[in-house]
Amino acid sequence: MTQRGAGGGEPPDDYLEAAIQRLLTERTEIAEQGITVSRRDHSVVLCGEVESAQRREEILRLVLEHFPEVPVMVDIGLIRTQAPTEVEELR
Amino acid sequence: MVIRIAAVGDVHLDKDVVGRFRPALEQLPDSADVLLLAGDLTRHGTESEARCVATEFGNLGVPVVAVLGNHDHHCDEVPAVIRTLEDAGILVLEGTNVVLDCAGVRLGIAGAKGFGGGFAGRCASEFGEPEMKAFVRTTSAIADQLGEALREMDCDVRVALTHYAPVPDTLAGEPPEIYPFLGSYLLGQAIDSAPTELALHGHAHAGTERGTTPGGVRVRNVAHPVIKQAYSVFHLHPPYAGATAGKVSAISARGSS
Numbered sequence: 556m557t558q559r560g561a562g563g564g565e566p567p568d569d570y571l572e573a574a575i576q577r578l579l580t581e582r583t584e585i586a587e588q589g590i591t592v593s594r595r596d597h598s599v600v601l602c603g604e605v606e607s608a609q610r611r612e613e614i615l616r617l618v619l620e621h622f623p624e625v626p627v628m629v630d631i632g633l634i635r636t637q638a639p640t641e642v643e644e645l646r
Numbered sequence: 647m648v649i650r651i652a653a654v655g656d657v658h659l660d661k662d663v664v665g666r667f668r669p670a671l672e673q674l675p676d677s678a679d680v681l682l683l684a685g686d687l688t689r690h691g692t693e694s695e696a697r698c699v700a701t702e703f704g705n706l707g708v709p710v711v712a713v714l715g716n717h718d719h720h721c722d723e724v725p726a727v728i729r730t731l732e733d734a735g736i737l738v739l740e741g742t743n744v745v746l747d748c749a750g751v752r753l754g755i756a757g758a759k760g761f762g763g764g765f766a767g768r769c770a771s772e773f774g775e776p777e778m779k780a781f782v783r784t785t786s787a788i789a790d791q792l793g794e795a796l797r798e799m800d801c802d803v804r805v806a807l808t809h810y811a812p813v814p815d816t817l818a819g820e821p822p823e824i825y826p827f828l829g830s831y832l833l834g835q836a837i838d839s840a841p842t843e844l845a846l847h848g849h850a851h852a853g854t855e856r857g858t859t860p861g862g863v864r865v866r867n868v869a870h871p872v873i874k875q876a877y878s879v880f881h882l883h884p885p886y887a888g889a890t891a892g893k894v895s896a897i898s899a900r901g902s903s
């Protein structure tokens with residue numbers, strides 16, 4: 556065990572990723588399993604696609620609220636909902 | 647003669663999403679005979695979210711057939727969720743089937759949520775702790791029901807609809823460590839136990855579209871984040887050249903009726 560997490564401040568990186576992932580999945584106002592959480596230097600990057608702009612904002616708000624010490628980058632898009640322009644022929 | 651099947655899964659609806667799919671859905675009856683929903687219809691399985699699904703996917707002008715996903719189970723309100731969907735005319739399959747008449751061709755759809763366990767060589771076994779045995783038994787019971795539901799249909803074209811994946815092919819893009827939570831080879835085996843034409847599933851948001859069962863059945867992952875459009879449309883062309891004995895007898899049965 557390194558000293559980093561021992562002070563009760565910022566959790567070690569591996570645990571931080573898992574904690575954010577579980578937060579996004581298990582908080583029912585989010586219930587999002589499709590977001591990947593990865594580290595880049597000293598920040599955490601949230602990547603993926605969601606069904607509405609509100610969800611993207613909720614995710615950011617929740618992560619900032621629970622991990623105020625961690626710099627967060629958000630790269631979350633909206634999944635497109637246009638009608639298909641092509642069909643797949645299965646013969 | 648073409649059967650046109652529209653499908654999407656993992657729409658994860660709540661109030662914030664209602665209306666987003668509707669413009670594309672209004673055009674659906676022009677391009678498809680049926681819409682199949684591959685589970686995770688709600689955000690976390692409440693009755694109020696199911697009402698959002700009913701609003702968005704009800705009254706389409708074509709039959710809508712669904713299976714539930716793990717998100718639809720989260721709040722333990724499954725009976726209320728199913729009732730809400732069925733009140734809106736959305737048929738929910740769980741180890742059951744339905745045969746629809748598509749301009750004289752009988753389209754059989756068998757559906758089940760499915761469950762995890764993993765794929766040949768890297769799968770969980772019914773061994774050890776009760777929790778582990780219960781996990782594997784859950785999947786095998788669901789797979790048995792799916793196989794039975796597929797085989798017993800008297801129809802011209804068979805389609806299997808699940809939430810969990812029947813093959814690992816369509817999981818490519820997901821971390822390999824989580825494959826056992828995304829599907830089971832037992833579902834693939836069930837699909838291969840009948841002359842199935844197409845198997846549709848969702849659940850693997852980071853997976854890929856195309857795969858095949860060991861028995862040669864085409865598999866498509868129609869999770870919304872994978873197809874990146876309101877729904878996909880597949881054209882099936884019965885009767886097939888080189889049809890199996892099962893298909894030939896189904897065709898002659900139709901001819902004599």
Ligand SMILES: [Fe+2]
Nearest residue numbers: 656686715849
């Ligand atoms: Fe999903």
Ligand SMILES: [Fe+2]
Nearest residue numbers: 686715716849
């Ligand atoms: Fe799912």
